Amino acid sequence: MRxxxxxxxxxxxxxxxRRITVRADRARLVRVCQFVGASAAATGxxxxxxxxxxxxxxEAVENVIQHGYQGEAGEINVxxxxxxxxxxxxxxxxxxxxxxxxxxxxxDAPVHESRVGGRGILMIRRVMDEISYERRGPQNVLRLTxxxxxxxx
Amino acid sequence: xxxxxQVYQRVAVLSVKGRVDSTxxxxxxxxxxxxxxxxxxxxxxxxxxxxxxxxxxxxxLVTTLKAVRKSAGDLRLAQLSQRASDxxxxxGLDVLFKTYEDRxxxxxxx
Numbered sequence: 069m070r071x072x073x074x075x076x077x078x079x080x081x082x083x084x085x086r087r088i089t090v091r092a093d094r095a096r097l098v099r100v101c102q103f104v105g106a107s108a109a110a111t112g113x114x115x116x117x118x119x120x121x122x123x124x125x126x127e128a129v130e131n132v133i134q135h136g137y138q139g140e141a142g143e144i145n146v147x148x149x150x151x152x153x154x155x156x157x158x159x160x161x162x163x164x165x166x167x168x169x170x171x172x173x174x175x176d177a178p179v180h181e182s183r184v185g186g187r188g189i190l191m192i193r194r195v196m197d198e199i200s201y202e203r204r205g206p207q208n209v210l211r212l213t214x215x216x217x218x219x220x221x
Numbered sequence: 222x223x224x225x226x227q228v229y230q231r232v233a234v235l236s237v238k239g240r241v242d243s244t245x246x247x248x249x250x251x252x253x254x255x256x257x258x259x260x261x262x263x264x265x266x267x268x269x270x271x272x273x274x275x276x277x278x279x280x281x282l283v284t285t286l287k288a289v290r291k292s293a294g295d296l297r298l299a300q301l302s303q304r305a306s307d308x309x310x311x312x313g314l315d316v317l318f319k320t321y322e323d324r325x326x327x328x329x330x331x
Contacts, residue, residue, distance in 0.1 A: 094243045101273070119273075119304050123311065127276055130243055175313040187312040188276040194311045221310040 084110065085149045092133045092142040092161070100129050100146055104157060107148040111155045113217070120218040124195040125157050127188035128168065128210055136163025136208070154215040160207050167201045168192065168210060194221055223270075224252045232331045233261045234299075234324065238270030241278030250281045257285070262294025265327040269300035274308040286317060295319065299327035 088103050090096040101122045108118035125146070132144055145160040173190045193199065198213035222245035227234045233256050241249055256264060264285070268274075286296045298320045301309070309315050321327035 097242055097244065098240070116303060116307070120307060120311070123273070123275065123308060126242065126273075130275065130277070134243070187279060187314070190313055191276065191308070191311040218307075220307065
């Protein structure tokens with residue numbers, strides 16, 4: 069007798085996962101942006117929310133290139149998972165351990181030139197609805213989730 | 222990224238188009254430095270054509286702002302695209318800059 073395959077819940081059926089691997093090279097940031105933009109469109113996000121996600125992910129990837137690998141050769145895996153209304157982006161690298169969720173950022177601190185870098189982390193926190201970090205063996209894994217529309221700060 | 226400059230008697234306007242990120246921020250810095258080297262410290266940045274503005278680009282804006290204010294000048298922003306405006310707000314830098322909805326108003330403010 070044949071049994072019907074149980075159906076997964078609707079959200080599972082519409083879940084998609086895609087990944088790209090880029091060199092730790094600033095010239096690859098545009099590719100990451102395009103990848104995130106296309107993925108954000110698949111979730112049904114509006115243009116403004118999609119742009120905010122691209123900005124946050126590019127800031128995170130740029131931090132890995134600049135402060136993680138520091139000019140050394142390396143790779144960065146960017147994995148996106150989309151469901152209707154939610155985008156999760158996982159950024160994995162093999163640079164020395166760095167946890168951006170614990171980096172102190174004071175939005176009201178006076179702006180000094182050298183500290184503008186910390187602004188990138190502030191941008192990530194302000195855009196994303198959930199942020200988590202994990203050191204997985206030799207890898208930094210930063211997980212960013214957007215599940216609400218972005219309508220300004 | 223592309224820039225173009227329009228020079229008035231007291232003010233210079235630099236229009237910026239495209240992506241301002243870590244690969245192009247140095248080009249923006251060079252365009253602004255050229256104006257500073259010419260002794261121009263009253264500057265307007267027309268950001269209507271900006272499609273992407275990362276913290277690297279914002280760093281150039283802040284550095285230039287400090288330089289011109291030291292010489293009693295200012296860097297004012299005009300016609301911000303939604304994307305430029307969001308980036309500046311997200312970085313918490315909106316309080317630093319005077320912004321204008323149109324370019325003529327920004328020029329006339331000096």
